[in-house]
Amino acid sequence: MAYGNHRGWVRILRAFGYSWNGLRSAFRHEEAFRQELLLCLVLVPAAFLLTDVGVERALLLGSLILILIVELLNSGIEAAIDRFGGELHALSARAKDMGSAAVLLSFVNAVVVWLLVVL
Numbered sequence: 223m224a225y226g227n228h229r230g231w232v233r234i235l236r237a238f239g240y241s242w243n244g245l246r247s248a249f250r251h252e253e254a255f256r257q258e259l260l261l262c263l264v265l266v267p268a269a270f271l272l273t274d275v276g277v278e279r280a281l282l283l284g285s286l287i288l289i290l291i292v293e294l295l296n297s298g299i300e301a302a303i304d305r306f307g308g309e310l311h312a313l314s315a316r317a318k319d320m321g322s323a324a325v326l327l328s329f330v331n332a333v334v335v336w337l338l339v340v341l
Contacts (some may be wrong), residue, residue: 244294252297254325255290262286265336278339285332292328296321 228236248255269282299321303314 248294248297252293255293255297258289258293262290272340281335282339285328285335289325289328289332292324296325 249259265286266283269279269286272282273279300318303317306314
């Protein structure tokens with residue numbers, strides 16, 4: 223178990239450390255994550271320039287954060303499957319394709335949100 227017997231603030235601090243390690247690992251090893259992060263760095267300021275309405279900004283920013291979240295989950299799925307070897311297996315391919323589809327849908331969501339807010 224990753225958190226062992228730790229409780230309270232110690233558990234929270236350790237969990238934060240594991241999360242930070244996950245973000246660093248994704249940045250280091252996943253080109254798609256770096257590309258999506260760059261996209262976010264460009265679009266976050268745009269969200270503040272395009273609207274002064276708090277809910278609209280939340281929608282714009284939330285749709286970008288969702289892309290990063292889904293990419294992290296997809297990368298986790300791929301890493302877990304790759305751990306078992308490089309041979310082709312229908313279930314492994316299906317899991318990876320579904321993870322990729324989830325990333326695609328998060329992009330579709332972001333595009334729809336941005337179009338609805340901006341137009």
